[in-house]
Amino acid sequence: MSIETDNPLPSKEKKITPQPQTPWKTSGTERASSLIFILAAAAASYMTVALTPMKGILPLTLLFFIFAALFSFIRGNRSRGIVAGQDSAAGVVMAIGMFVALLPIASILYTTVSKGLPGLHRGLLFNDMSAATPTDPITEGGLSHAIVGTFVMVMISLAIALPLGLLTAIYITEIRGRFTRPIRFLVQAMSGVPSIVAGLFILSAFVYPITKTFSGLMGSLALSILMIPTIARTAEEVLRLIPEDLREAGLALGGTQWRTVAMVVVPAARSGLVTAVILGIARVAGETAPILLLTGGGDQININPVEGAMGSLPFYIWKSFFFGSEEAVARGWAGLLVLLTLVLILFATARFFSTRKVR
Amino acid sequence: MICSSSVHPFATPDCDSCPKMRLMPAPQALADAPNLPKPRVITTEPRLSDKVFRAVVTAGGLSSLVILGLIAVFLAYQGFEILVTEGLDFFTSSKWEVITDEYGDVVSYEFGLAAMLVGTMLCALVAVFVAIPVSVASALFLSFYVRGKLKAILIGSVDLMAAFPSILFGFWGFFVLMPRAEYWAMLINKYLGWIPLFAVDERVFTRSPFLAGLVLAVMIIPITTSVAREVFDQTPLDRVQAAYALGATKWAMIKAVALPYGRGGVVGGAMLGLGRAMGETVAVYTVLNIVYDINWQILFGAGGNIASLILLKFGEARPLEVQALMAAGLALFLLTLLVNFIADFIVKKSGKKGR
Numbered sequence: 001m002s003i004e005t006d007n008p009l010p011s012k013e014k015k016i017t018p019q020p021q022t023p024w025k026t027s028g029t030e031r032a033s034s035l036i037f038i039l040a041a042a043a044a045s046y047m048t049v050a051l052t053p054m055k056g057i058l059p060l061t062l063l064f065f066i067f068a069a070l071f072s073f074i075r076g077n078r079s080r081g082i083v084a085g086q087d088s089a090a091g092v093v094m095a096i097g098m099f100v101a102l103l104p105i106a107s108i109l110y111t112t113v114s115k116g117l118p119g120l121h122r123g124l125l126f127n128d129m130s131a132a133t134p135t136d137p138i139t140e141g142g143l144s145h146a147i148v149g150t151f152v153m154v155m156i157s158l159a160i161a162l163p164l165g166l167l168t169a170i171y172i173t174e175i176r177g178r179f180t181r182p183i184r185f186l187v188q189a190m191s192g193v194p195s196i197v198a199g200l201f202i203l204s205a206f207v208y209p210i211t212k213t214f215s216g217l218m219g220s221l222a223l224s225i226l227m228i229p230t231i232a233r234t235a236e237e238v239l240r241l242i243p244e245d246l247r248e249a250g251l252a253l254g255g256t257q258w259r260t261v262a263m264v265v266v267p268a269a270r271s272g273l274v275t276a277v278i279l280g281i282a283r284v285a286g287e288t289a290p291i292l293l294l295t296g297g298g299d300q301i302n303i304n305p306v307e308g309a310m311g312s313l314p315f316y317i318w319k320s321f322f323f324g325s326e327e328a329v330a331r332g333w334a335g336l337l338v339l340l341t342l343v344l345i346l347f348a349t350a351r352f353f354s355t356r357k358v359r
Numbered sequence: 360m361i362c363s364s365s366v367h368p369f370a371t372p373d374c375d376s377c378p379k380m381r382l383m384p385a386p387q388a389l390a391d392a393p394n395l396p397k398p399r400v401i402t403t404e405p406r407l408s409d410k411v412f413r414a415v416v417t418a419g420g421l422s423s424l425v426i427l428g429l430i431a432v433f434l435a436y437q438g439f440e441i442l443v444t445e446g447l448d449f450f451t452s453s454k455w456e457v458i459t460d461e462y463g464d465v466v467s468y469e470f471g472l473a474a475m476l477v478g479t480m481l482c483a484l485v486a487v488f489v490a491i492p493v494s495v496a497s498a499l500f501l502s503f504y505v506r507g508k509l510k511a512i513l514i515g516s517v518d519l520m521a522a523f524p525s526i527l528f529g530f531w532g533f534f535v536l537m538p539r540a541e542y543w544a545m546l547i548n549k550y551l552g553w554i555p556l557f558a559v560d561e562r563v564f565t566r567s568p569f570l571a572g573l574v575l576a577v578m579i580i581p582i583t584t585s586v587a588r589e590v591f592d593q594t595p596l597d598r599v600q601a602a603y604a605l606g607a608t609k610w611a612m613i614k615a616v617a618l619p620y621g622r623g624g625v626v627g628g629a630m631l632g633l634g635r636a637m638g639e640t641v642a643v644y645t646v647l648n649i650v651y652d653i654n655w656q657i658l659f660g661a662g663g664n665i666a667s668l669i670l671l672k673f674g675e676a677r678p679l680e681v682q683a684l685m686a687a688g689l690a691l692f693l694l695t696l697l698v699n700f701i702a703d704f705i706v707k708k709s710g711k712k713g714r
Contacts, residue, residue, distance in 0.1 A: 058543070087608035094504055097496020098513065101584060104577040105520045108531045115534075167419020175416055185703055186423040192631070192699040193430070193692065194638025195525075196666045200688040201430040203681075204437040225426060232423070257405070258412035279522075286524020289640035289666070293673060314526050318641070321530060336527055347522050351515065 037075055041067040065096050109340075116337025119330040124338075128311075130300035134320050134328035143335055145301045146316040149216060152305055153295070153312060154281055156220035157227055161280060164224075165231030166273070172232075173239040174247075174261050184236075191229035198225040199290030207294065214296035216310030222290035231280040238272030239265065271353045278350040282343050288314035313339045430692060438686025441679075445470055449686065455651050455668070457680055470683040472690060474653045478568060478663025479691070482643060483636035485572025485657055487629050490580045494632075495625055497580075498587035499613060502594075514588070521581035529642035532574035537646055540570045544658045559659045566648035568662040574642050579632035586631060586706070590624025591617055623705055630702030638695045640666040665691040 026034075045063035049056075069092045077085030124142040132141030168187060172180055202222045211218065242265050250260030266273070291297075296309030297319060313335055320332035405413070435442075442449060452471030460466050501513055544564040551557045594617050602612040643664045649671055650661035669684050669691075676684060 058539070083608055083611065087610040090610035090613070091504060094496050094500035097493050098500040100493050101497040101580050102513070102516060104531075104580075105516055107535060108520075108523065108527060111531055111535050112527065164419055164422045167416050168423060171416045171420030175413060175420070177413075177417065179417070179420065183420050183423060185700075186427060188703050189696055189699045190423050190427060192634045192638065192695050193427075194640065194666055194695055196640040196669050197430065197434070197638065197688050197692045197695075200669065200685060201433055204433040204685055205429065208437075225430075228423065228426070256409045256412075258408045261412070282522050286526055288524070288526045288529075289670060292641075292670065314524070317526055317530070321533075321645075332530065336530065339524060340527060343522055343524060344519075347519055 033075070037071050038068070041071050044071075065092075068092050069096070112333065112336050112340050115330075115333040116335075116340075119334025120337065124334060128300045129316075134323040134331055135325045136327065138327050138330050138334070141331075143311075143313065143316050143338065145299060145311040146313045146335065147338070148301050148303060149295070149298075149310040149312040150285060150314075152303055153216050153220040153223060153291075153310065154285055156217065156305055157223035157284060158277065158281065160221070160224040161227035161231055162277060165228045165276070165280070166235055168228070168232040169235035169239055169276075170261060170266075172236050174257070174265065187229050187232045187236075190225075191233065193225065194289075195222075195226055195287050196289040196293070198222045199293035201225070202290070202294055211306075213307075214294055214309060215307060216295055216302070216305035219291050219295040219310065219312070220305065222294055223284040223287060226287060226290075227280040227284050230283045231276045234276035234279050235269075235273055238269045238276060241272070242268050275350045275354040278346050278353070282346040282350070285342055285346070286314055286339050288318060291315050292318060313342075427696075431689070434685050434689040434692060438682055438684075438689050441470055441683045441686045442689075445683075450476065450690070453651055453653050453663075455672075455683075457677065465677070465679055468679060468683075470680075470686075471651075472665065472687055474651050475663040475665045475668050475687070476690070476694075477653050477655070478647075478649075479637050479665050479694075481568045481655070481657060482571045482575060482647070482662060482664060483633050485569055486575035486579055486636040487583075487633050489573060489576035490583050490632055491625070491629050493576075494580055494583035494587055494628070498584050498591055498625075499617065501584075501588050502591035503609060503613060503617065514585075517581050517584050521585065525578065525639060525642045528574055528578050529645040532570070532577075532642060533645045536573060536577075537565070537570060540573050541565055544569050548658050556656075557658055559656050561659070563660040564658060565660045566646055566662075567658050567660045568647065568654070569657045571643045571647040571662060571664070572636075572657070574646050575636040575639060578639065578642060579635050582635060583625075583628040583632040586628030587621060587625045590621040590628075594620050623708060627702050627706030630698055630705060634695045634698040634702060637698065638666060638691060640670055643667050644670050 041064055044067045045060055048063050049060050069089045072092045073085045073089035075085075076088035119138050121139050121142075123139065124144075125147065126144055127140075127142030128145035129141045129143070130145070168183060171177070172184055199222045202218050202225075206221065207214065207218055246264050246268055247260055250264040251257070255263070291312050291314050295312060295315060297315035298309035298311045300311075302308050302310050317332050317335040317339065320328045320335060323329075445452075449470060449472055451473050452469065453474035454469045454471045457468040458466045497517070501510060501517075505513060541564045544567060545562075547557050547569075548559055548562075548564070552559070598616045598620070599612060602616050607615065644667040647662045647664055647667060648660050649663060649667055651663070652661065654661045654663070665687050669688060672680060672684060
């Protein structure tokens with residue numbers, strides 16, 4: 001074999017050539033000790049809660065965390081000294097931080113699903129509230145008007161925000177002119193504009209001087225202000241990922257910049273731009289404050305965005321909860337569940353498109 | 360010169376026989392053949408299509424500037440009258456009332472935003488102080504303690520939470536968090552009440568700035584976490600490995616390398632979160648008791664919030680009061696713009712340092 005000829009070592013010493021070993025794994029004893037340590041922390045926290053006047057889940061969880069950090073410190077300290085003790089305690093603290101950050105997500109998902117499920121029924125998606133009041137039994141009425149309204153408004157705002165957001169992203173990544181840095185900052189600043197301020201702006205610029213009535217179009221204008229920065233920033237990140245070679249190839253083939261961007265760069269970033277659009281929709285689908293100010297919130301299906309009050313999911317939820325009766329609150333939770341499902345679907349689709357390869 | 364014999368072994372020193380040059384007709388031949396297209400004039404001047412393209416894209420790119428400018432102009436225009444008549448009192452007094460006679464005509468009015476400004480800052484600060492430790496710990500956990508599939512799942516869940524609509528946080532806070540947080544507030548008051556911050560005059564704990572701050576903290580944790588995680592993920596690998604090579608434990612490496620490197624990102628992320636928290640409307644409206652008095656006691660059930668005030672008053676507001684609300688909106692807009700500006704500055708500065 002050629003390896004033998006290359007091997008400088010004499011064949012006698014070949015026997016002690018180190019062989020690849022199995023990778024390091026946690027041994028059984030170590031696993032057992034980790035398990036015992038968690039159980040000990042649980043037992044200690046339970047005992048403390050049982051023996052002292054502190055009661056309830058909160059002190060139990062808190063004490064469990066404290067004991068877990070303490071015990072891991074002691075364990076590390078005993079086996080490998082104080083530095084190892086600090087290290088393992090720090091690891092537990094980080095894990096606690098992660099747990100605390102994820103706890104609300106779990107709680108929100110659980111609450112919405114468990115409280116929203118009883119309110120779901122078949123008519124929910126097909127009826128509107130024109131013939132029912134919020135205090136009617138939950139099987140009366142539905143939120144078709146809200147879904148239709150949200151859909152219409154989101155689509156109009158998308159039609160406004162997509163060109164502007166995309167052009168902004170193209171300016172930042174392709175033109176790279178003298179305004180690039182200010183525009184990046186302005187987009188950043190725009191994403192921080194409070195939604196209620198966007199609502200007030202439309203109110204002062206369009207509703208009071210021009211239309212004098214609330215309508216779906218006014219709502220969509222406010223939503224598009226909130227949507228532009230999301231689309232612009234996501235699209236910018238995607239366009240940045242397009243290799244410079246593609247642009248140079250386009251120019252080298254004699255294309256103008258316009259042809260290169262339109263026929264090479266943007267098509268290459270297609271799936272990423274879909275992500276940008278979906279994230280933009282998800283950003284505004286549940287936006288409440290400007291909707292409350294501008295749309296009027298009707299109770300029946302209205303697909304005319306320029307005339308008449310237009311219902312929407314956030315408005316429906318808001319109205320139901322503030323009605324306060326048991327049925328109304330159940331309606332509110334059902335609405336929240338529908339809204340949450342919508343956002344989840346949008347988010348999952350965005351993930352699907354963004355994890356595909358660019359190109 | 361171009362056709363040196365090393366490149367073309369068969370070429371003669373005479374350049375006219377170079378294969379590259381032979382393709383080009385001699386100037387005389389060009390003039391003789393009228394059917395041949397004229398050679399393109401080589402210039403750096405962009406084509407017409409490119410000029411149009413650049414103009415359109417630049418105009419679209421400047422839309423953010425135009426929109427932000429219009430927001431400021433229109434809110435200032437509508438709120439101008441109130442800002443002039445109230446003057447500095449608009450920011451220093453905390454009365455908000457319109458007195459009308461029996462015919463509904465306005466007799467006198469007074470609009471002051473001081474309580475709302477203080478309340479907005481208070482809620483946002485509570486949120487940031489709760490969110491920072493949690494975000495930093497979970498960002499470090501995501502950057503240095505997990506990898507592979509678990510990391511992707513955890514990052515996905517945090518990003519998912521950032522996509523939740525605020526109305527969801529609002530009613531979750533109202534129905535789920537509020538009963539519990541009231542009890543926590545009592546506990547804090549009982550054991551830490553000697554600290555002036557946690558003292559209360561009356562034992563009213565519902566709908567306090569503390570509770571609103573907690574809801575806001577839950578809302579901004581995803582933002583601060585992902586900003587901090589992105590900065591920590593960029594920690595130079597050579598420094599991390601140098602620390603390990605010197606025998607550092609993971610915690611020692613984090614203390615010596617990751618935290619100093621990512622400090623600016625964490626602070627910038629916190630500022631971004633602060634901006635979000637100040638502008639949030641519905642989530643605060645559902646859990647905060649709006650009171651027109653400056654209240655510094657975070658556990659006491661009375662607070663202020665500009666955005667919630669706008670939502671609360673808008674329904675029954677007369678034209679005059681709407682103008683005052685526009686002025687309040689302008690104040691909120693400028694405040695969040697300022698905070699975002701500082702956040703942007705800090706993140707940019709930290710990005711340049713130490714790389």
